[in-house]
Amino acid sequence: MSEQRPRIAITCGEPAGIGYELVAAAAMRSHAAELVAIGDPALLRERSRVLDGPELDTPAWTPDAPRQAHRVGRLPVDPVPMAHPAQPGTLDPANAEAVVTSLKRAVRLAAEGQVDAIVTAPVHKGVINDAGLPFSGHTELLAEMTATETPVMMLVAGDLRVALATTHLPLRAVPEAITPERLEAVITALHHDLVDKFAIAAPRILVTGLNPHAGEGGHLGREEIDVIEPTLERLRAAGLGLVGPLPADTAFTPRALEGADAVLAMYHDQGLPVLKHAGFGRAVNVTLGLPIVRTSVDHGTALELAGTGRADGGSLQAAIELAADLALRRQHRPG
Numbered sequence: 001m002s003e004q005r006p007r008i009a010i011t012c013g014e015p016a017g018i019g020y021e022l023v024a025a026a027a028m029r030s031h032a033a034e035l036v037a038i039g040d041p042a043l044l045r046e047r048s049r050v051l052d053g054p055e056l057d058t059p060a061w062t063p064d065a066p067r068q069a070h071r072v073g074r075l076p077v078d079p080v081p082m083a084h085p086a087q088p089g090t091l092d093p094a095n096a097e098a099v100v101t102s103l104k105r106a107v108r109l110a111a112e113g114q115v116d117a118i119v120t121a122p123v124h125k126g127v128i129n130d131a132g133l134p135f136s137g138h139t140e141l142l143a144e145m146t147a148t149e150t151p152v153m154m155l156v157a158g159d160l161r162v163a164l165a166t167t168h169l170p171l172r173a174v175p176e177a178i179t180p181e182r183l184e185a186v187i188t189a190l191h192h193d194l195v196d197k198f199a200i201a202a203p204r205i206l207v208t209g210l211n212p213h214a215g216e217g218g219h220l221g222r223e224e225i226d227v228i229e230p231t232l233e234r235l236r237a238a239g240l241g242l243v244g245p246l247p248a249d250t251a252f253t254p255r256a257l258e259g260a261d262a263v264l265a266m267y268h269d270q271g272l273p274v275l276k277h278a279g280f281g282r283a284v285n286v287t288l289g290l291p292i293v294r295t296s297v298d299h300g301t302a303l304e305l306a307g308t309g310r311a312d313g314g315s316l317q318a319a320i321e322l323a324a325d326l327a328l329r330r331q332h333r334p335g
């Protein structure tokens with residue numbers, strides 16, 4: 001089969017944040033993939049002026065455009081104009097609808113096969129909700145739009161992969177969200193995509209407990225005994241390589257991680273601080289369990305850096321590279 005250069009749609013994210021200038025900076029580099037932005041072309045040009053070099057060229061793009069190689073300094077844009085002129089560092093709920101429209105357009109393009117992957121720059125969840133648009137995160141929106149019951153958020157920094165059993169929930173809602181059904185679905189999706197997307201033949205997954213010391217035999221919480229351990233037992237019987245539930249405080253020590261392909265943490269701030277300590281600036285957020293390829297950066301909108309040209313584009317670069325790899329792997333999948 002002949003190899004087709006992947007076409008990647010990049011959403012530019014919150015217009016008051018660093019997304020637009022990072023996307024413009026990415027377009028100033030060469031890529032093995034074709035890049036198409038979805039967002040406000042005038043804002044991309046404006047933010048490209050804070051970077052060293054000439055202004056970005058932003059021709060209009062439509063899905064019927066022929067495939068072509070990326071050209072440094074040129075970024076075709078599927079235009080979604082902002083409602084108000086965007087100011088770096090100043091959130092404006094009037095622009096939230098355009099942000100969400102860009103995302104939805106990207107998901108539709110991927111679902112229809114017009115693009116091979118999507119990469120998302122960071123949005124500001126708060127301002128989207130302030131605008132009256134209920135929004136917990138890309139992960140949840142992607143799941144809803146693709147009818148995916150159990151999306152799995154996984155961040156990757158080099159060899160370290162950290163997936164989450166729950167995503168954007170208040171901490172007090174976490175224990176009751178960790179049901180046997182949810183845990184089984186998350187672990188099954190994680191195992192499946194480590195095999196299918198990351199070509200790991202027999203993944204070994206470390207699973208943390210929820211409570212300190214993994215519950216200390218039931219004296220510090222019973223979720224390990226009542227939910228996690230029985231679920232792991234069932235899945236081990238089905239052949240999955242699972243270790244745990246492990247006390248989370250030592251699950252990420254180099255010794256515990258030896259031979260592990262991923263760690264499944266029970267909630268956002270149990271797993272992600274470790275991952276970001278290890279690889280902030282080069283890590284990638286990838287959503288597993290979806291019928292489309294989606295990667296994203298490891299950081300947020302960094303409002304205080306917006307418009308300065310000083311934000312680090314390493315994670316966006318890594319997200320583009322991983323999206324291209326995953327899209328190519330899909331092309332080569334039999335059937």
Ligand SMILES: NC(=O)C1=CN([C@@H]2O[C@H](COP(=O)(O)OP(=O)(O)OC[C@H]3O[C@@H](n4cnc5c(N)ncnc54)[C@H](O)[C@@H]3O)[C@@H](O)[C@H]2O)C=CC1
Nearest residue numbers: 121122123124125126296299300301302303305311312313
């Ligand atoms: N994928 C997404 O859409 C994500 C969105 N967010 C959103 O971002 C907003 C702000 O979140 P925060 O917790 O403040 O995280 P943040 O990542 O925006 O900022 C945390 C710290 O890291 C620095 N930083 C972030 N990105 C950087 C970069 N590229 N180069 C250099 N320094 C960088 C910031 O200056 C700040 O000191 C929130 O609304 C959150 O929901 C957060 C994470 C991911």
Ligand SMILES: NCC(=O)COP(=O)(O)O
Nearest residue numbers: 137138139140272285296
């Ligand atoms: N901390 C990662 C994060 O919040 C990104 O979430 P999402 O918007 O990619 O679902």
